[in-house]
Amino acid sequence: MILALNLNPSLDKIYTADKLEYGGVVRAKTVNNTAGGKGIHVANVCKALGEDCIVSGFLGGRTGQFISDKLDEKQMKHDFVPIQNETRACINVATPDGNQTEVLEPGPAISEAEKESFLQKYEQLMQQADIIVASGSLPNNMPHNFYGILAEIAAKYGKKFLVDTSGQTLRETLPFKPFFIKPNKDEIEALSGRKISTVEEAAAEVEIFQQMGIALPIVSLGKNGSVIGYAGKIYHAIPPKYKAVNAVGSGDAFVAGIAIGLQRNWSIIDTIKLGSACGTANVLEAESGCVSKENVDRIFKLVEVTQIK
Numbered sequence: 614m615i616l617a618l619n620l621n622p623s624l625d626k627i628y629t630a631d632k633l634e635y636g637g638v639v640r641a642k643t644v645n646n647t648a649g650g651k652g653i654h655v656a657n658v659c660k661a662l663g664e665d666c667i668v669s670g671f672l673g674g675r676t677g678q679f680i681s682d683k684l685d686e687k688q689m690k691h692d693f694v695p696i697q698n699e700t701r702a703c704i705n706v707a708t709p710d711g712n713q714t715e716v717l718e719p720g721p722a723i724s725e726a727e728k729e730s731f732l733q734k735y736e737q738l739m740q741q742a743d744i745i746v747a748s749g750s751l752p753n754n755m756p757h758n759f760y761g762i763l764a765e766i767a768a769k770y771g772k773k774f775l776v777d778t779s780g781q782t783l784r785e786t787l788p789f790k791p792f793f794i795k796p797n798k799d800e801i802e803a804l805s806g807r808k809i810s811t812v813e814e815a816a817a818e819v820e821i822f823q824q825m826g827i828a829l830p831i832v833s834l835g836k837n838g839s840v841i842g843y844a845g846k847i848y849h850a851i852p853p854k855y856k857a858v859n860a861v862g863s864g865d866a867f868v869a870g871i872a873i874g875l876q877r878n879w880s881i882i883d884t885i886k887l888g889s890a891c892g893t894a895n896v897l898e899a900e901s902g903c904v905s906k907e908n909v910d911r912i913f914k915l916v917e918v919t920q921i922k
Contacts, residue, residue: 615659615872616742618735618763619652619670621720621750622693624679624702625901627859633708641706647900648683649703651748651777654862654902658869658891660689661904664876667692669738671731671752673721674699692738694731698722705861705901713861720752728755735763739770744872748777748865757781761789773875775829777868779803790826795868797833815840816847816922829871831888833864839889840921843881847922852889853915855896862902867892870909886916 625648628641652668659666668689672680673696680700684691698721706714723731739745745767747760756762760776764786767774775793776786779800787794798809801818809815815832819842822830832840838851870891874884890913894904 614742614744615655615664615666615876616738616745617652617655617659617666617668617869618745618747619650619656619668619749620731620747620755620759621752622648622650622653622670622672622677622680622700623718623720624676624700625649626702626704627861627899627901628704628706630706630708633706633712633714639706645900646679648680649901651862651865651868651902652746653680653684654865655746655748655869655872656684656689656691657687657902658866658895658904659873660687661906662869662873662891662909663906664873666690667738667742669693669731669734671696671721671723671727672700673697676700676702692734694727694734696721696723696727707859711857713859715861720750722754723752732766736766739767739772742772744773744775744876746775746777746868746872748868750778751782756785758785758789760786760791764789764791775868775872775875777864787822787825787827792827793829793831793868793871794822794827795831795833795839795864795871797864798835801832809834812837812840812849812921816842816849819847820922831871833867839867839885841881841885846920848881848885849919849921850885850889851917852893853912855893857896859899859901860896863892863895865902866895866904882918885918886913889916889918 656668672693677700701718870888894908
């Protein structure tokens, strides 16, 4: 089973509008309210591909109840810790020019007692899981190394810990040597201060992460695919390109595909292909962090993976 952690979930309000004018009035053409957050997106993809998954984290207030109800409607397994404060909401406005403007709330504060309740639940749920995926930002007052603490607990039980986060949280997680990370080009540049203009430069960063003890580091290059390191080798994956309906959640879908490949003990090449196929299939769906199995299966056959080192 895959345990997807979403410590800072959200109610995602997705709008489409003809244009977005600063200081003006925007009239939405459509609106879609969904259970959001990177970990929930991972669980969505696992559900679509028939992989056993449970999602956990913190939920509070009416927004938290909305998310819980949405997950129940989809028959998705979840076991969240209830909190006193209200779960956040996030807004995405898509315009015909292909741009998407997001407003992301910071999330609720978590009490010490609520944090301890989660740690107890985490250890219980981890007994059932082979792969743990921790995705997204942390709630307001959580220490930046909290994912690292979770990675350390996972390592104690011999579980693979995959983390998808950025900024200071990623920086403070790296010393704990998670099994997998997936920063994008901009996040790497902010982290290291080094520019990435080529696949070779991305590969050099992947090698640095490997030397730090991270088994499966991946650098996402957007339209130029991704560069992956595993078992001393470096790969470049290039998926087919499609016009995006909604690109939000593509990185989460990619991570879900990698987790599923690992859970199924697939070869590294097929695992990379599955991650790339899921990330690409997500852009064809209106809802963020969702894929159809038919699209994933079709795109999987079109993903090109080459060993570059």
